[in-house]
Amino acid sequence: MQTCEYIWMNGNLVKWHDAKIHVLSHVVHYGSSVFEGMRAYKSERGPILFRLREHSVRLLNSARIYRMEVGYTAEQIDQAIIDLIDVNKLEECYVRPVVYRGYGALKVDPTDCPVEFSIGVWPWGKYLGEDAIEKGVRVCVSSWRRLAADTMPAMAKAGGNYLSSQLIKLEARRLGFDEGIGLDYHGCVSEGSAENIFIIKDSVLITPPFTASVLPGITRSTVMTIGRDLGYEVREQNIPREYLYIADEVFFTGSAAEISPVAEIDGLKVGEGRRGPITKKLQQAFFDVVQGKSVDKYKWLTYVRERRASCRSKPARFGRFRHGVC
Numbered sequence: 001m002q003t004c005e006y007i008w009m010n011g012n013l014v015k016w017h018d019a020k021i022h023v024l025s026h027v028v029h030y031g032s033s034v035f036e037g038m039r040a041y042k043s044e045r046g047p048i049l050f051r052l053r054e055h056s057v058r059l060l061n062s063a064r065i066y067r068m069e070v071g072y073t074a075e076q077i078d079q080a081i082i083d084l085i086d087v088n089k090l091e092e093c094y095v096r097p098v099v100y101r102g103y104g105a106l107k108v109d110p111t112d113c114p115v116e117f118s119i120g121v122w123p124w125g126k127y128l129g130e131d132a133i134e135k136g137v138r139v140c141v142s143s144w145r146r147l148a149a150d151t152m153p154a155m156a157k158a159g160g161n162y163l164s165s166q167l168i169k170l171e172a173r174r175l176g177f178d179e180g181i182g183l184d185y186h187g188c189v190s191e192g193s194a195e196n197i198f199i200i201k202d203s204v205l206i207t208p209p210f211t212a213s214v215l216p217g218i219t220r221s222t223v224m225t226i227g228r229d230l231g232y233e234v235r236e237q238n239i240p241r242e243y244l245y246i247a248d249e250v251f252f253t254g255s256a257a258e259i260s261p262v263a264e265i266d267g268l269k270v271g272e273g274r275r276g277p278i279t280k281k282l283q284q285a286f287f288d289v290v291q292g293k294s295v296d297k298y299k300w301l302t303y304v305r306e307r308r309a310s311c312r313s314k315p316a317r318f319g320r321f322r323h324g325v326c
């Protein structure tokens with residue numbers, strides 16, 4: 001991976017190679033972390049963070065589900081991310097805030113382990129490969145089901161959930177596919193290993209509901225809004241597996257995957273076997289908004305440099321921060 005100069009750890013800026021935790025930290029053994037992933041896009045006005053506040057809020061929600069006391073507000077988390085991108089002098093990057101249970105008493109009960117918080121930023125290309133956005137990806141339906149509703153909460157973006165994602169991804173790669181689609185416990189379509197999924201049938205956009213063991217994706221919500229703005233009907237409904245095989249278009253959404261068309265599922269071409277026309281329109285509208293090329297009518301964009309400049313002119317408000325002090 002490409003490195004940067006600083007990582008944010010518990011309110012301090014630490015050199016990239018010094019950002020370490022103890023091997024007996026709770027998170028290493030029991031998967032006890034919650035995290036976020038978002039992108040900052042390059043623009044003429046400097047890096048733009050896309051839907052920063054929604055990511056900070058989802059992080060706090062994930063932590064709440066696992067009863068982790070983060071100790072920072074959404075506003076403070078936003079500011080720490082803004083500061084970190086700025087001190088690392090990045091024009092565009094991926095952002096990874098992670099809250100985890102640290103080093104204390106090593107047993108399943110996490111009560112005696114401190115809750116820690118780090119943020120990393122680094123330059124990152126296209127998640128599913130450079131061609132994915134135009135040509136689409138080849139996928140299979142996984143033999144691994146997603147988490148049942150009463151096992152582990154899919155609405156929390158928790159480290160442990162990604163063991164399921166890894167099984168799906170590894171199986172897909174082993175069979176020669178780019179990605180796998182997980183079904184939910186009832187056998188309906190859930191999501192990719194790290195993406196939500198949409199199908200398009202007769203110009204209607206359909207995506208599985210939260211009850212289908214999906215992460216409430218921020219790109220999913222963005223696409224639902226953009227889709228409606230473009231005049232399409234958008235529905236959240238259960239999708240039987242075979243609907244994938246007769247859909248006109250299928251695509252994945254995610255902060256990393258952005259909008260990635262699916263060209264083939266289980267050896268069957270989706271539509272013409274390449275990006276479909278509605279997917280292309282949605283991508284165009286999506287990239288225009290994230291790069292600040294269209295009007296930001298939903299206030300989704302945070303201009304890092306401008307926020308830093310306005311921050312410098314204000315007195316520090318949060319004493320416990322050395323960084324993230326606006």
Ligand code: PMP
Nearest residue numbers: 194195196215217218219254255
């Ligand atoms: N589902 C899973 C399992 C994911 O890991 C992700 C990526 N965060 C998504 C969906 C898409 O969510 P978002 O659009 O908020 O990145």
